[in-house]
Amino acid sequence: MPILKILKAKTGALCSIHQVLHMETNLSQLPTSFLVRVASYAGEEEALAEQPAAHWPPLEIPFHLLNFNDVIGSVEQILIAAADSPFIGGSRIAPVTDLAKAKARRWGEIKQLREAIEFGPLLWDGSTFQADVASQDRIKDAARRAERAIAAGVSLSETWTLADNSFRLMSAADLIALDAARSLQVSGAHEIARQLREQIDASPTPEAVRAVDWPQ
Numbered sequence: 001m002p003i004l005k006i007l008k009a010k011t012g013a014l015c016s017i018h019q020v021l022h023m024e025t026n027l028s029q030l031p032t033s034f035l036v037r038v039a040s041y042a043g044e045e046e047a048l049a050e051q052p053a054a055h056w057p058p059l060e061i062p063f064h065l066l067n068f069n070d071v072i073g074s075v076e077q078i079l080i081a082a083a084d085s086p087f088i089g090g091s092r093i094a095p096v097t098d099l100a101k102a103k104a105r106r107w108g109e110i111k112q113l114r115e116a117i118e119f120g121p122l123l124w125d126g127s128t129f130q131a132d133v134a135s136q137d138r139i140k141d142a143a144r145r146a147e148r149a150i151a152a153g154v155s156l157s158e159t160w161t162l163a164d165n166s167f168r169l170m171s172a173a174d175l176i177a178l179d180a181a182r183s184l185q186v187s188g189a190h191e192i193a194r195q196l197r198e199q200i201d202a203s204p205t206p207e208a209v210r211a212v213d214w215p216q
Helices: 044-048 071-081 099-118 133-152 172-202 206-211
Strands: 003-008 014-024 033-041 059-062 122-124 127-129 157-161 167-171
Touching: 003 071, 003 099, 014 044, 014 071, 033 044, 033 071, 059 071, 099 172, 099 206, 122 172, 133 172, 167 172
Parallel strands: none
Antiparallel strands: 003 014, 014 033, 033 059, 122 127, 157 167
């Protein structure tokens, strides 16, 4: 089954569907692993038309990790679980053959888009802040410190590292406002995803399902 994972390939192409093309090993030696070749596609239509946007360098999979009753399936599971895999965090998706599967796949894509926006760069007051999970925790902690400082009548400021590695001096009020912007970005992403889920559920055909997309 294809792997669903929205990522940017080394070519710069934005891809969402990834397919194991073939596996090979060096038969002139005692083999201990397969080399797996994966192609990435911009989306569903490109995958069906076999028009890859990128090919990945061979990925090595040790034999002892494979389930030989389902070799390709176990390779896909390894690719979405391995810490050094570009496909970590992805999900295996069934080929679209009916409306229910089309809806399940599109919802999986929307959830990944939601996550990319929820934890993507945060623009506030002309500066871009990192907003991955760890960064959001730091923002929340800083806002709580700022609230306590204001309540105690104590002056507080912090120098914050921005997404481009430059620095910005943040006052207590700035930190609280930044956390509010963070919360709005998260809640906004979830609200849009909820609305799109309703559209997906109401779509009468696979073509209508594929037309449901994140607003620009």
